Amino acid sequence: MLLLYYIFVYKLITSKPMISYELCARVSIAICTGILMPALMVTLIILYLRSRNAEAKENRKKIKKFLEDCESLNPTRYSVVDVQKMTNEFKKKLGQGGYGRVFKGELENGMPVAVKVLDNSRGNGEDFTNEVSTIGRIYHLNVVRLFGYCADGSNRALVYEFMPNKSLxxxxxxxxxxxxxxxxxxxxxxxxxxxxxxxxxxxxxxxxxxxxxxxxxxxxxxxxxxxxxxxxxxxxxxxxxxxxxxxxxxxxxxxxxxxxxxxxxxxxxxxxxxxxxxxxxxxxxxxxxxxxxxxxxxxxxxxxxxxxxxxxxxxxxxxxxxxxxxxxxxxxxxxxxxxxxxxxxxxxx
CATH class of the missing domain: 1.10.510.10 (Transferase(Phosphotransferase) domain 1)
Known part of the structure; x- marks a missing residue:
């Protein structure tokens, strides 16, 4: 593209005297702007995507470290395949909200569960880590029990005890x-x-x-x-x-x-x-x-x-x-x- 530009400018300068140097300068500026602006936009987009990728990579590191620290807690860590199996390929949806979707599932021992699949984890995964780090370590009659979680690649899910009467x-x-x-x-x-x-x-x-x-x-x-x-x-x-x-x-x-x-x-x-x-x-x-x-x-x-x-x-x-x-x-x-x-x-x- 630059080669074509230089050829065009050369032709303008060496053409008939009726084309002024001022006109050549204006054309040069216009063509430079047309070339540099898209290049600048592409550069900015690349820098933004690299920044996002670096941030996402850092968040993945934090979550990985968090999950390693959670190995001593009670909840079981499930794979995506496990979640698909327990929900029968997400067959029965119980509800949906800003956090994601909830499906009815069943553990291998036959116990019914509610599986929350997180679509938009807030705060770079803060809500997911909050859930696991809080109710993942406790048990009380009046607090919902977390049986397990899924952190497989970018997939996030939480497996709770099933509540047949839903919410208040x-x-x-x-x-x-x-x-x-x-x-x-x-x-x-x-x-x-x-x-x-x-x-x-x-x-x-x-x-x-x-x-x-x-x-x-x-x-x-x-x-x-x-x-x-x-x-x-x-x-x-x-x-x-x-x-x-x-x-x-x-x-x-x-x-x-x-x-x-x-x-x-x-x-x-x-x-x-x-x-x-x-x-x-x-x-x-x-x-x-x-x-x-x-x-x-x-x-x-x-x-x-x-x-x-x-x-x-x-x-x-x-x-x-x-x-x-x-x-x-x-x-x-x-x-x-x-x-x-x-x-x-x-x-x-």
Whole structure:
């Protein structure tokens, strides 16, 4: 291409006098620009791809080192072929999200499992390594069990115990009206299970495990509606001796993170005003005691969303409150007062 360019310029210079040197210079600049710009673009693309490849190579090294360190942990490491076999070539899909897809599978001993195939591992694989390094080392009734994982080339998958009732959000935010409603007694049972799972993560593990994304979508339910905390992609490990943990960036899902970070409390304000005025919550009792359970869950929830973290009860105290009698603890300060005017006459179905 350069050879053709020089030939063309030579012909312009040595041609008839009617073609000026100024015109030749302009043509030369135009042709140089036409040649150099694509070359520059190609060079930049090559440098970018090399940078990406170097970053990917470094991440692979980190994950390889991490997997070597995890050999002493309980989860089994599976190959891609193992995962394909246990899911029957990914035949039955259970769900899909931003993390990837979940398939039903079966281990060689016949135990049903849920296999999460990660399509877009966040943070250069951080969510994958978080899952393996946290729940891969622990076992508790109220934390989902990780049986194994797959790290075969660029393929990533996590193998969990199978939860036939899926996640809590399917019941409290039902898309299908035919799905049975949870009784107040069962809701209390689920709340206690979540609290006990968090207590174990915070106080029973060393280092402590902070989940950072407790929400209905991450609370799984087994056949008997026992609670299983799941998804540890945002979890962090902290030394047990550290009583205060400072976080430099917001972690979690809006609406479920600490109230001093983000909170919207329209319905909470209505509930607080009813409780403060000694009015019932308009609960339709299907069983005796439903109104008392609803009141207890509401009061505990209000304690847990106090704006000042020092006013919130510890997770051990929360368990005692959930398992105790309704009248054994007072109504806390109104955490919704600073949100604006009261909405006590708000219509709530």
């Amino acid at each position: 959000d399917k019941f409290i935010f039902p898309v299908n009206s035919n799905r049975p409603k949870l009784s107040w007694g069962k809701l209390q049972h689920i709340a206690i299970g979540v609290a006990k799972g968090i207590e174990y993560l915070h106080q029973g593990c060393d280092p402590r495990i902070l989940h950072f994304d407790i929400k209905p979508q991450n609370i799984l339910l087994d056949i008997d509606f026992n609670t299983k905390i799941s998804y540890f992609g945002l979890a962090k490990l902290f030394p047990k001796k550290e009583s205060d943990v400072s976080i430099t960036a917001v972690r979690g899902t809006m609406g479920y993170i600490a109230p001093e970070v983000y909170f919207s409390g329209n319905i909470g304000n209505w509930v607080y005003n009813r409780l403060a005025d000694g009015e019932d919550l308009g609960i339709k009792e299907e069983k005796d005691g439903d109104a008392d359970i609803a009141k207890k869950l509401s009061v505990v929830a209000i304690w847990c969303v106090q704006w000042d973290p020092t006013n919130r009860p510890s997770i051990s105290t929360v368990i005692q409150m959930l398992e105790g009698r309704t009248g054994s603890f007072p109504l806390p300060l109104d955490p919704f007062a600073s949100l604006g005017s009261k909405e006590s006459d708000m219509n709530v179905p």
